[in-house]
Amino acid sequence: MSVKINARLNASVDRAALLWAPRAWIGGAWHDSVVLQADASGRWARIESGQPAPAAATVLPGPALPGLVNAHSHAFQRAFAGQAERRTGAHDDFWSWRDRMYGVALTLTPARLREVARTLYRELLAGGFTQVCEFHYLHHDEQGRRYAEPAAMAEALIAAAADTGIGLTLLPVLYERAGFAASALREDQRRFAADAGFVLELREAASARRGVLAGVAIHSLRAAAPASIDALLARLQGDAAPVHVHVAEQTAEVDDCLAAHGARPIEWLCRRFAPDPRWQLVHATHATPAEIDAVAACGAGVVICPSTEANLGDGVPDLPRWLAAGVPLAIGTDSHVQRAANAELRWLEYAQRLALRRRNVAAEPARYEGRTAAALFERCLAGGAAAAGLGARGLVAGARADLVVLDAQAGGLDTAQTEDVLDAWVFATDTPAVAQTWVAGRRVV
Numbered sequence: 001m002s003v004k005i006n007a008r009l010n011a012s013v014d015r016a017a018l019l020w021a022p023r024a025w026i027g028g029a030w031h032d033s034v035v036l037q038a039d040a041s042g043r044w045a046r047i048e049s050g051q052p053a054p055a056a057a058t059v060l061p062g063p064a065l066p067g068l069v070n071a072h073s074h075a076f077q078r079a080f081a082g083q084a085e086r087r088t089g090a091h092d093d094f095w096s097w098r099d100r101m102y103g104v105a106l107t108l109t110p111a112r113l114r115e116v117a118r119t120l121y122r123e124l125l126a127g128g129f130t131q132v133c134e135f136h137y138l139h140h141d142e143q144g145r146r147y148a149e150p151a152a153m154a155e156a157l158i159a160a161a162a163d164t165g166i167g168l169t170l171l172p173v174l175y176e177r178a179g180f181a182a183s184a185l186r187e188d189q190r191r192f193a194a195d196a197g198f199v200l201e202l203r204e205a206a207s208a209r210r211g212v213l214a215g216v217a218i219h220s221l222r223a224a225a226p227a228s229i230d231a232l233l234a235r236l237q238g239d240a241a242p243v244h245v246h247v248a249e250q251t252a253e254v255d256d257c258l259a260a261h262g263a264r265p266i267e268w269l270c271r272r273f274a275p276d277p278r279w280q281l282v283h284a285t286h287a288t289p290a291e292i293d294a295v296a297a298c299g300a301g302v303v304i305c306p307s308t309e310a311n312l313g314d315g316v317p318d319l320p321r322w323l324a325a326g327v328p329l330a331i332g333t334d335s336h337v338q339r340a341a342n343a344e345l346r347w348l349e350y351a352q353r354l355a356l357r358r359r360n361v362a363a364e365p366a367r368y369e370g371r372t373a374a375a376l377f378e379r380c381l382a383g384g385a386a387a388a389g390l391g392a393r394g395l396v397a398g399a400r401a402d403l404v405v406l407d408a409q410a411g412g413l414d415t416a417q418t419e420d421v422l423d424a425w426v427f428a429t430d431t432p433a434v435a436q437t438w439v440a441g442r443r444v445v
């Protein structure tokens, strides 16, 4: 597939690879007076605390955090945010929301998708994310035919990422049936059809693009036949690319999987497909303790999407058990009803507090002074890197030079004690409270 869209980098082209932060979050703790130097390839070359600002350094205006990965996004759904908050019948649930969402999916062109994604990616950068994993299934034209340029919709996402400067992990999605017992897609799913061959074609096209990481995704166990998943996995042997899958988001999916396979979705996934650390189980809302142990044993990660799962009435994940089992954890904004990292981390913890009637559920008392925000941030920093295929992450030499500079004047941060800044960012702000965002050594917000 040839590339038809010449993405242009519009973001600021500051070349200030030498920065100085009054405080920076390094290895799970605040450090003062930090020199941060990126090399020409956009990776951290030197990070040193307790240093005066070099004369040539750009002085950052507030505390600096590593950028988080947004590990689950359907960018096109940003066009639909806020448009499904009405109930006109006796009942409303995930499935009626999905029917309405399909209506929006059927109208988007590549040009419109690029606009929507550009708006979204600017919001994500301003919300503390520096990398986004696109779970991309809106492949074909309005009639369900391949575009003349088959990757046209993927290219729209790649162009939007380049327009804004956000890092992109593109995950083309295997999608071929409407349910466990269905042999084909529904008519209103016609734009999504993709077999293993098409997924790999898109992945190859995306991998060839500078700065784009590419993996694959399986829409769900209900939407792809086992033989097709086998065919996709067979082509990825020895390949480190991430493999994402929606799983156990809704109880109806659990019931349907039990009826089709005599096992729950995560149970069956672990038994039938032998997932490994490349795998990212998106949502995994309805998981038994035995299923959580099975995921922990295989090394796969979990991606929780707190605001979307609340918006769609999915349920509350067993976060204490996922954390105790040591499963890598990441967050995603999925349908994009919220787009800021601090708000997602807050809702990840708040759902637990509401359900369990306890406080500081995610905290690890023996680490980070028992601070919940630090425990969640560190888990999601590492888990997000794995989900995106990014490798080393954080303010360490060799990691991509990503940085989020907090707005120290923002409400909630303005009155925070210095040691409480991360806690205040997650739990006491009404806004993203981000002053600047840097990706690969370049300022993009």
Ligand SMILES: [Zn+2]
Residues within 6 Å of the ligand: 072, 074, 135, 246, 282, 334
């Ligand atoms: Zn999703």
